[in-house]
Amino acid sequence: MDPVYESVVDPASLMTSGIPLVLHTVVFVMQVGLASYLGIQGLLLLRSGEGGVGEGAEAWGFVSVPSDRRLLAGAGSLGVGLMLLAPVAAGAPDAIGGFGLVVALGLVLGLRRQATRRSALGGLALASIVLVGVFSLYEGRDPAKQLRDIGSKANDWRQHELDWQLDNDRRSPKVGDLAPDFELADTTGDNSVRLATFRGERPVALVFGSYT
Numbered sequence: 001m002d003p004v005y006e007s008v009v010d011p012a013s014l015m016t017s018g019i020p021l022v023l024h025t026v027v028f029v030m031q032v033g034l035a036s037y038l039g040i041q042g043l044l045l046l047r048s049g050e051g052g053v054g055e056g057a058e059a060w061g062f063v064s065v066p067s068d069r070r071l072l073a074g075a076g077s078l079g080v081g082l083m084l085l086a087p088v089a090a091g092a093p094d095a096i097g098g099f100g101l102v103v104a105l106g107l108v109l110g111l112r113r114q115a116t117r118r119s120a121l122g123g124l125a126l127a128s129i130v131l132v133g134v135f136s137l138y139e140g141r142d143p144a145k146q147l148r149d150i151g152s153k154a155n156d157w158r159q160h161e162l163d164w165q166l167d168n169d170r171r172s173p174k175v176g177d178l179a180p181d182f183e184l185a186d187t188t189g190d191n192s193v194r195l196a197t198f199r200g201e202r203p204v205a206l207v208f209g210s211y212t
Helices: 003-008 011-047 067-090 094-114 120-139 143-168
Strands: 183-185 192-194
Touching: 011 067, 011 094, 011 120, 011 143, 067 094, 067 143, 094 120, 094 143, 120 143
Parallel strands: none
Antiparallel strands: 183 192
């Protein structure tokens, strides 16, 4: 590779963008995980019997709710889970996701107070609310929606990057340049063919692939 071009794309220079991208991904995973936790909690409450979710589900971080509050708590939990994903999944305003975080904090704290045992999953849900909330306030955008936009822009700019590499790598042929000369064996393998021997005599089509 051209030393000048190699210095331009030094991997160490990518760290300034790589570290924030990793952080965005971690926050995105926590946001989706929080929404999934609340959604599953809501479905369990809505489908449970008189005893609420049950002790088995409590062991996994879900709580048992009295029958007179079961439908309200289940609908609220499921609704909040959907609100957290609404900006990225349905293009809703970022404010809906932010409002969902505030409601999620009160909901999770309220449900944890009713639980007969505390679980690591419930604690992780609270930590996720705090991290996603702080990140949202700092960035001023919904984290999941922002990561989706970053990925979309990266994909759009990939072709521009390839074009830039072609223009700045002095080894690569440019439009209008003569094709670089090379020599290959023919289909029999007994003779060699050099591209330069056809120059000025006939058109040459290069087919890259396998054939039988």
